[in-house]
Amino acid sequence: MANDAVFTVLLLFMVSFASFGLGRASLAPLQQVAAPAALPAVQQFSGALPEPSSSTQIEVATTAQQYVASKNSNKYHLPWCSGAKRIAEENKIWFSTKEEAEAAGYTPAANCKGI
Numbered sequence: 001m002a003n004d005a006v007f008t009v010l011l012l013f014m015v016s017f018a019s020f021g022l023g024r025a026s027l028a029p030l031q032q033v034a035a036p037a038a039l040p041a042v043q044q045f046s047g048a049l050p051e052p053s054s055s056t057q058i059e060v061a062t063t064a065q066q067y068v069a070s071k072n073s074n075k076y077h078l079p080w081c082s083g084a085k086r087i088a089e090e091n092k093i094w095f096s097t098k099e100e101a102e103a104a105g106y107t108p109a110a111n112c113k114g115i
Contacts, residue, residue: 067095067115069106076101081112 069076070087076095077084095101098108098115108115 067098067101069093069095069101069104074106075109076106076115077109077112078114081109083109083112 066078067076068079068084068087069092071091071093073087075083076098077087093104095104095106
């Protein structure tokens with residue numbers, strides 16, 4: 001009877017250890033980091049900026065859209081506030097200043113710190 005208990009405990013320990021190891025091994029492919037792509041050679045500045053080609057254009061975010069509101073609400077938020085994250089893209093209205101949002105009839109959201 002004691003041998004059965006020892007065998008059961010050892011079997012349980014081995015199964016737990018194997019399961020943990022398999023779980024860790026399954027994450028290994030996700031943790032591999034790809035090597036960075038080669039950077040283009042830097043050209044010496046000649047005084048005039050070259051025209052960007054389609055392969056070198058970089059999308060730049062504008063800072064003009066600092067406050068967001070919903071078409072279905074009367075509150076405006078900072079883009080990182082929880083209320084702003086819940087607004088569907090098709091319902092978002094963007095404002096560049098607080099004054100602009102308030103002139104449109106919106107009031108600051110109480111749960112959005114920093115407004």
